[in-house]
Amino acid sequence: TGAGALGRAATGRRGRGALSSREAVRLPAPASPAPAVSPRVRARFAGVSPFVTPNEDFYRVDTALVVPKVDAGTWRLRIHGEGVPRERFHTFADLLARPLAERDITLTCVSNEVGGPYVGNARWLGVPLAELLREAGVVPPSRGGRADQLVARSVDGMTLGTPVEDVMDGRDALLAVAMNGEPLPFAHGFPVRMVVPGLYGYVSACKWIEDIELTTFDAYDPYWVKRDWAAKAPVKTQARIDTPRPFARPSAGTVTVAGVAWAQRRGVRRVEVRVDDGPWREARLAAQHTVDTWRQWSFAWRADPGDHTLVVRATDGTGAVQTERRAPPVPDGATGHHSVFVTVR
Ligand SMILES: Nc1nc2c(c(=O)[nH]1)N[C@H]1C(S)=C(S)[C@@H](COP(=O)(O)O)O[C@H]1N2
Numbered sequence: 001t002g003a004g005a006l007g008r009a010a011t012g013r014r015g016r017g018a019l020s021s022r023e024a025v026r027l028p029a030p031a032s033p034a035p036a037v038s039p040r041v042r043a044r045f046a047g048v049s050p051f052v053t054p055n056e057d058f059y060r061v062d063t064a065l066v067v068p069k070v071d072a073g074t075w076r077l078r079i080h081g082e083g084v085p086r087e088r089f090h091t092f093a094d095l096l097a098r099p100l101a102e103r104d105i106t107l108t109c110v111s112n113e114v115g116g117p118y119v120g121n122a123r124w125l126g127v128p129l130a131e132l133l134r135e136a137g138v139v140p141p142s143r144g145g146r147a148d149q150l151v152a153r154s155v156d157g158m159t160l161g162t163p164v165e166d167v168m169d170g171r172d173a174l175l176a177v178a179m180n181g182e183p184l185p186f187a188h189g190f191p192v193r194m195v196v197p198g199l200y201g202y203v204s205a206c207k208w209i210e211d212i213e214l215t216t217f218d219a220y221d222p223y224w225v226k227r228d229w230a231a232k233a234p235v236k237t238q239a240r241i242d243t244p245r246p247f248a249r250p251s252a253g254t255v256t257v258a259g260v261a262w263a264q265r266r267g268v269r270r271v272e273v274r275v276d277d278g279p280w281r282e283a284r285l286a287a288q289h290t291v292d293t294w295r296q297w298s299f300a301w302r303a304d305p306g307d308h309t310l311v312v313r314a315t316d317g318t319g320a321v322q323t324e325r326r327a328p329p330v331p332d333g334a335t336g337h338h339s340v341f342v343t344v345r
């Protein structure tokens with residue numbers, strides 16, 4: 001019956017149930033800790049996104065009408081497909097018993113509009129995914145492997161396709177078990193999710209993962225690719241003004257303009273602000289933590305009374321300036337400059 005199915009989903013198939021299985025998790029110390037976050041990384045101003053996004057404030061994007069509640073005690077991850085000689089299964093306890101890596105990684109949604117809220121930075125703890133794949137016999141395409149797409153499937157039937165090359169190129173692709181020091185919140189994928197620096201969430205960050213299939217981009221289109229989104233989607237360089245808010249009415253004098261900028265895998269080298277039709281002027285940057293995390297910036301604006309438009313742009317670690325060309329989120333991420341209109345009193 002429907003009630004029976006609901007009961008099963010809420011308590012898990014067997015064992016202590018999802019909620020108590022999460023409470024029972026004892027997170028091991030990371031074998032490879034994240035670098036300490038220098039105080040210079042956290043140049044905080046009133047109204048700016050904190051460097052680490054608290055779990056309760058972290059954006060949530062998924063198709064789940066009801067958040068899946070998975071029992072970690074009965075959960076298994078299957079790895080199989082092309083170039084995997086023998087399929088493998090891992091339990092949650094297996095994963096926790098392995099050497100874990102802790103990494104700070106900024107996650108972004110492809111559906112984020114310029115200046116939008118679907119971006120956050122968290123400290124993830126997890127199993128390096130490349131190691132599990134190598135153990136299963138997976139060879140990346142650059143070394144002759146035939147499978148170029150990793151398809152992750154969740155317990156709720158979502159499919160996400162990630163380039164095998166990206167997961168195995170040395171970046172910190174994780175099967176994450178924890179977020180900011182606690183087991184993954186149910187809404188963010190408990191017990192295990194993927195996180196891959198530099199790729200939008202829909203091509204990398206499978207929550208409630210239970211199956212990894214090695215295949216090719218030719219052979220299979222995952223969920224969003226069937227719905228007009230790009231099969232490959234590296235994160236685009238973006239900068240956002242967090243303060244002042246749109247249509248704010250600050251007093252004349254020095255107004256702090258500040259926000260965050262991100263270009264995962266490349267890092268942020270420069271942020272510039274333009275007021276009305278004036279010149280681009282360099283903002284102050286907080287220290288860069290890693291190329292995979294966003295960077296806070298600020299600009300002391302001597303504001304004269306009247307209506308003004310503030311615009312921001314970032315330059316990534318390769319020297320590429322963020323394009324001003326406006327593009328919508330579909331099919332592979334929005335572009336253009338974030339701007340905020342204010343009236344100085
Ligand atoms: N199972 C599942 N995983 C998913 C999704 C989903 O709909 N279902 N959405 C993806 C998208 S589009 C993004 S941007 C990230 C968002 O992760 P978050 O909700 O933890 O911020 O999860 C990804 N993983």
Ligand SMILES: [Mo]
Nearest residue numbers: 109110201202
């Ligand atoms: Mo997304």
